[in-house]
Amino acid sequence: MRSIRALTISAALAAAGLAGVATAADGATKTGPKAAETVHAVLTSPPQVPPPTGRNKPAKVVVELEVIEKELPIAEGSTYTFWTFGGTVPGSFIRVRQGDTVEFHLNNHPTSKMPHNIDLHGVTGPGGGAASSFTAPGHSSQFTFKALNHGLYVYHCATAPVGMHVANGMYGLILVEPPEGLPPVDREYYVMQGDFYTVGKFREKGLQAFDMQKAIDENPTYVLFNGSETALTGDRALTGKVGERVRLYVGNGGPNLVSSFHVIGEIFDKVWYEGGTHFQENVQTTLVPAGGAMIAEFKLDVPGSYVLVDHSIFRAFNKGALGVLKVDGPPNLAIYSGKEVDSVYLGDKAETLVAVDTAAKSAAAGTLSQDEQIAAGKALYAGTCSVCHQDSGAGLPGVFPPLAKSDFLAKQKSEDLIRIVLRGLTGPVEVNGQRYDSVMPPMSQLTDDEIANILTFVRNNWGNQGERVRKDEVKAVRAATPHAEGAAH
Amino acid sequence: MNGLLALVLTAALAAPGAAEPGWAKLPGNPAFRSVLAYEDTRDGVRVRPFELMRTPVSNGDFLAFVKAHPQWQRGRVAAVFAESRYLQHWAGALDPGAASAQQPVVQVSWFAAQAYCEAQGARLPSWIEWEYAAAADETREDARQDPAWRERILRWYANPSSRPLADVGSQPADVHGIHDLHGLIWEWVDDAGSLLMSADNRDQGGADKLQFCGAGALSAADRENYAVLMRTAMLSALQAQDVTANLGFRCARDLAGATP
Helix, strand or coil: CHHHHHHHHHHHHHHHHHHHHHHHHHHCHHHCCCCCCEEECCCECCCCCCCCCCCCCCCEEEEEEEEEEEEEEEECCEEEEEEEECCCCCCCEEEEECCCEEEEEEEECCCCCCCECCEECCCCCHHHHHHHCCECCCCEEEEEEECCCCEEEEEECCCCCHHHHHHCCCEEEEEEECCCCCCCCCEEEEEEEEEECECCCCCCCEEECECHHHHHCCCCCEEEECCCCCCCCHHHCEEEECCCEEEEEEEEEECCCCEEEEEECCCEEEEEHHHCCCCEEEECEEEECCCEEEEEEEECCCCEEEEEEECCCHHHHHCCCEEEEEEECCCCCCCCCCHHHHCHHHHHCHHHHHHHHHHHHHHHHCCCCHHHHHHHHHHHHHHHCHHHHCCCCCCECCCECCCCCCHHHHHCCHHHHHHHHHHCEEEEEEECCEEEEEEECCCCCCCHHHHHHHHHHHHCCCCCCCCCCCHHHHHHHHHCCCCHHHHCC | CHHHHHHHHHHHHHCCCCCCCCEEEECCEEEECCCEEECCCCCCEEECCEEEECCCCEHHHHHHHHHHCHHHCCCCCCCCCCCCCCCCCCCECCECCCCCCCCECCCCCHHHHHHHHHHCCCECCCHHHHHHHHCCCCCCCCCCCCHHHHHHHHHHHHCCCCCCCCCCCCCCCCCCCCCCCCCCCEECCCCHHHCCCCCCCCCCCCHHHHHCCCCCEEEECCCCCHHHHHHHHHHHCCCCCCCCCCEECCCEEECCCCCC
């Protein structure tokens, strides 16, 4: 009993003593260097990025970041209890300028179960701030640092067990602008990859629990951009217009995997690899380390849906690492035309092109049968359409609509289908109950024969039923289609 | 001397207990392997036999306490013993409101928990006692090597804390007849104030080690045991007057006749 008493008294004294010291220190030593201006940092949720600081001298910047533990969707119909900086995964984007004095407030929401802290890779000092920001639920910590180095930096929680806090989504990016700022661009976006470990399987419905053993084994259930399989698809796709310059701030929270970041159909004009000072030019795929970041810039030349992937490609197609950048605008046929059919895919599948030849000969002789059309259409589909709609016709949920058992397809008349192939299809459609908002480019380089065969194949496969499409029907629609002449090659 | 004492205690345990229903007897462990690395106990920590409440203290229990001890009522408690959010989820000082009598009491400070236990002629369990008790599952005294034990704890962390707390005792009892050591709330321990996890848990000793030299816990011995590390991290984040929405307590006491 005596020892308990002693503890009670010493703890009480310690608490009182600490309070006294803090009061004295507030007035004297804690104020730091005199800053000309005090500003409150604008924080944004992904994929948005705060506006440039626009300052030509350092300021004192106050950052208020709140930690909230909340249940959020990880995939369609599946949720996960994420631990977040600012209510999102990744956490809020912070933007300051080199030389700024940053007064950082970390507020842990009272409903939190866990204590948390923050380690900012842009901080010079013990633990990157972690040693000064250990914060119990319902408490707030403050520390101040000077942004000595410019660059794009990851921040993350570093509370025990660190791996679990990171695996639950506790990371984000802080950009320290160089003194001269960054060159203006038309659009800036914030994308961060992370790997997630759930007890349930990929896309299993309901609230999913964290699986420690999978995390230790580095065997993720999900690899995601911005914390959800649907964070950057459908209505939430990134957008741009032809002619614009885009800058992506891309981080990788890990906890385990390194990202081979790639945008299908784009070449990065510049990549500030590892978020540092120098850039590389003309980059296809760039490595983003776990706990690292990079900046990529490129110009949008051709309309269409550009798919962001981790090019460790099973992660993209089987674990969710997919996002879409949807670009609208007039086609630029000098840059993108005709390539699709001629090169790679046909080479691989040359054998099957016998069916195309056969169909062409029968068509010339006037004896073309539906079966010949289907066989030819199948080969042509594999060369042209399967890249997006997939060999199985299943498409990619949320990104490319399915053709298999498609209610959308069943409703279209022959001339509508022909028009879609010739002119492309942009904007929202609903297919089998799911909304898609992508861009299908015009496929007018295909001949009338080819289109008739492809559509006949699609209409008579994967549980679809429909009439065969004839060459003269295609010809009629093409004649009424304004882009037809220029597009054909 | 020690041998004799152990013999006496074993005899006491073996005797059919006329124990009160709310309390469970634990046999102790002469060399318990703690998740914390104590400086002076390389071969395990001795846990003497003791008694532990079968369930955490409930709102109903705590209401009776503050009625009998008005100095611990919300609004009357000294600020140094409990911060402003002490029992704030109750409707009034003597009215738990929506908090049901069977839910565990939370939003209580270490000082209040300690006073409650003292009023029962008991005390808060030490961290080692709590950790030793919590190593059990339904069939084993020490189930910590079983991944299923760890998974069960981690599942609790995955539950959002926006959902209401379950009633005390609604999970199955462990091999000692104790409920809810995992899966319901955090619990205060007597020596919470000396559980000094480094504020940056990635430190593997180094400079801060000296700073904490006099205290019990220096660093974690079993770094893979994430589930228990969470508890020490949580407790070391708190001051004795702090309260949180998921933190309650239960009491322990020495066996009658045991040497303190």
